[in-house]
Amino acid sequence: MTYQVQLPVYQGPFELLLDLIKREEVSIWDIPIARITDQYLEYLSVVKVLDLHLAADFLVMAATLIQLKARSLLPRPKSDAEEPAEPDPREELALRLLDYRRFYLASLRLGELLVEAGRRFPREAPCPKLQVHYTRPVGSATPELLCRLAADVLAAYRERQEVKELRRISIDLPGRMRAVLSSLAKEPKQFADLLVYGRSRLDYVVTLLAVLELARKGKVKVRQDRPFGVIELSLGSGDEPDARRTEGLH
């Protein structure tokens, strides 16, 4: 048996977050991360986001929130007075939310203006003999300028084609496994650190698969203290990773 629930539609993760914060009646500067994260994930689990791109964008925010939540649950390391305080990620999130909200509000006003102005109609009868004569139709353009533009545009096109090719190659698991090992060889990391913001979902998936495969082979140790907690990664006691060997050669 399923319940039909009327869910509001959000244009993006920020709109959803702002709505949750408003409903909780809390300050944007003091977001109860744990509670808001749970509600955010709950919304995502109930609603089916059909647009795959949009779904990915919602998930990226979910990952950020989970990271924040984990951080808020962990005991804070004693801060060394000497060390400069690292930027509070909660504050950064609040700033981005506020910035988004300004444009969100402005967009509502622009929508009203469009409707208001749309109520006044210009004449639409086609004017007889409507033939525009441009005295200088190309402006100050020269053949040389056109040549340069064509060369630039075609070069950019060629690069895009090449990038497409590269992408296809870069999604190889062994390559990503080597990259993960060489990254961990420097120092242990959190799983989230391996995910570069803005990359494709496929990229995230490949990273996840690489970590799982390495864990299976015992080359990487994975630790998570609690559900949704931070996933800590470090080099395993298994085979010596390639990355180290090559580093040793230098």
Place this chain on the structure above:
Amino acid sequence: MQEELKACIEALLFAAPEPLSEKALAELTGASPKEVEAALRELLGEYQERMGGFLLYPLAGGWQLRTREEFAELIEKLHRPVNTTGLSPAALETLAIIAYKQPVTRAVMERIRGVRVDSALQSLLERGLVEEVGRLDEPGRPILYGTTTKFLVHLGLNSLDDLPPLPEEEVL
């Protein structure tokens, strides 16, 4: 009431792309044909009296607002603006692609530029710098575009052979 109906009719005549019949005006305003006729007659008289920029003319079984004949030359000037504005960056890029890859379809231009070229192409067509030169023998028979004589004239070129050559590697 009569004033209100006159304003309604004037708004409709003003906005309509074609002459409107009395029947259509009656339907749109909900007034009776008699009322519409009376309102139109009053409007005709008013426009004659004030001698503004336009008058009401009977046309194709309907009525249309049109500028007075005396202003024909003035309005022609309007459509012949001394337009010295250059092309937008988007239009210039599109023109460059057409110049070097003609005859070329819109799809190819969009693939190369990575964005739609509708408005850029439109502005080039309006300026008479490019034109349709045929159709590709493919499903959908897409239009092929090429540059015009006007293009050559305005760029000071004798023929397309006088275009500066592209660097080697960009000759796809």
Place this chain on the structure above:
Amino acid sequence: MQEELKACIEALLFAAPEPLSEKALAELTGASPKEVEAALRELLGEYQERMGGFLLYPLAGGWQLRTREEFAELIEKLHRPVNTTGLSPAALETLAIIAYKQPVTRAVMERIRGVRVDSALQSLLERGLVEEVGRLDEPGRPILYGTTTKFLVHLGLNSLDDLPPLPEEEVL
């Protein structure tokens, strides 16, 4: 003379497909900017007084004759495609960012909205509300977008300065 100039200006405004600036009106009629301004002021007053079907509105740095708002529903009956201005909330949000931060790259829009803007941007480009205005001098030379004159006209604005002020970054 003044009456004749008023009629000329009315004819031009009536026939022009877009708002006309006072400068353009002066050039077209051969009158001085002062005379044009005075004639426009008189026309404005006359239209207000007679309360016909249309009024004179300042738009995009010029002037345009448009039907009075009260007749919107009536004229919608006339135009078969009822509403073509319905932008999606996503497109409106993107439009707001472009309007207030122009010239602006797609990356900045996506950073502020937290989502991809491809389809929203595409629909704004197709409607001619925004356009490419150049490229940023950075790796990849990303395209910069800005609003068009059509944007001003469709929002009933005289210039970008007339945009409602962007809300302050106040605390929720």
